[in-house]
Amino acid sequence: MFLSLARLALPLVLLVGLTAAAQPQDALRGRELKRRRVAFSASTAGNPVALHVAPGYLTALEFDSPVDRDAVVLGDPGGRLALFEVTSRAILLKPAMELGPGRGVELTIPFADGAAPARVVLSLVTHPSEVDAQVMVSRLPRTAEAIQAELDEVRATCAAKDAELEALRARNVASGPAGMILAGLLNDRGFKAGSPERLLSQGGGDLVSRDVVTYRSSGWGAVSLWVRNIGSHPWTPVEARLTVAANGERINVLAVRMKEPRIEPGGTALVVVETGAPNWPEGAALRLELRDNDGGRRLLIPRLPF
Structure with a gap:
């Protein structure tokens, strides 16, 4: 394993010998x-x-x-x-x-x-x-226990991703009321829709929201809002962060969608944020943040009753 050690041995002995000769005997004894x-x-x-x-x-x-x-x-x-x-x-x-x-x-x-x-x-x-x-x-190489623990962690992560992917597939298949019923996204409890009033949005001065509507059922949630781009550059929301305002708990966002590929300067588009089954109290204030690809421009609604 240590092939070069032999090559180091001779100069090492010579150097040690030379330094030893230069030291007082009481220091080396x-x-x-x-x-x-x-x-x-x-x-x-x-x-x-x-x-x-x-x-x-x-x-x-x-x-x-x-x-x-x-x-x-x-x-x-x-x-x-x-x-x-x-x-x-x-x-x-x-x-x-x-x-x-x-x-x-x-x-x-x-x-x-x-x-x-x-x-x-x-x-x-x-x-x-x-x-x-x-x-x-x-x-030393990693022990079998360490490798198994790492493998278990990877498997757990993959299982969680598989569950998210299956949920996305079900929503992709659902088309119209019949598709939603077959996918289990619409049942006899229906869903509730709300239009919160007097919402304060912050978009760095060049993004404005209006006509916000929330949708809530037993198996999914969604927020739709019209966003106007009054800036000088196109804007595309690619990420949504939804948290409970009171404690910062993250909510699982499944998708951010709109028909247009981007919102042009001066343009307006309908943006829909989709979540999994609501696990927050009904009517709780949520914090919604829409971000573009690099996070440079964002639209923030600090308190959204949902």
Whole structure:
């Protein structure tokens, strides 16, 4: 796995030998050079692993996958390292001073391959009797439990999307009263329609709403409104956000529709917002926001009784 470690071994020994010769004997006495393997999993990657370093000693880190060298973060504001070199597969470092309690340096290493964990964290500290001269860093593959949990989450998301798609298909098939009855969208309880009065709309000065009508049945809800574009550019509502004004709870919007592809400057069009089965109290004040593709122009009705 670590093929380049052998190539690092000879210069490492030479460098350590040279630095050791230049140090006073009392500073080197008792420190043992260690070789370590450090393995990270997705659950442990956020916990810093202590790495023993010392001034005058070179420490070489080698990785089993490519490092995003431009994104490596060294928490060293005070120049506590005399040497720090990063390549795509290795990091060479040497402290300039003892990194005792309170003087450790945190090293965050992100990887370039997109696999988990995306980054690992090491804490550079001084040990009185040993130095990690060669450290081989690897990432453990995800456990079967982690993969199963992720798969269950994806399945749940797909099931929710399938339910939304089925509801949209039913509404697409429904054509006229007969189609609505067959699709289960119209039953013996019928639906209620209302025309709220004195609605305040906010459209940045160039979008105005009028003739707002709400429709409510046991299985669906809808809001229709005429929108006039008094701005200088065409406008197309592609997204509707509907929330309960009192608590901000989101309401599931199924579709935003109008006959025209866009509302031209000076033009007016009927816009219909369709929801799923109403799960809010009848008559509650809702907040309706219509947005274009980039959200730059919007029409807002802060309080819509529905």
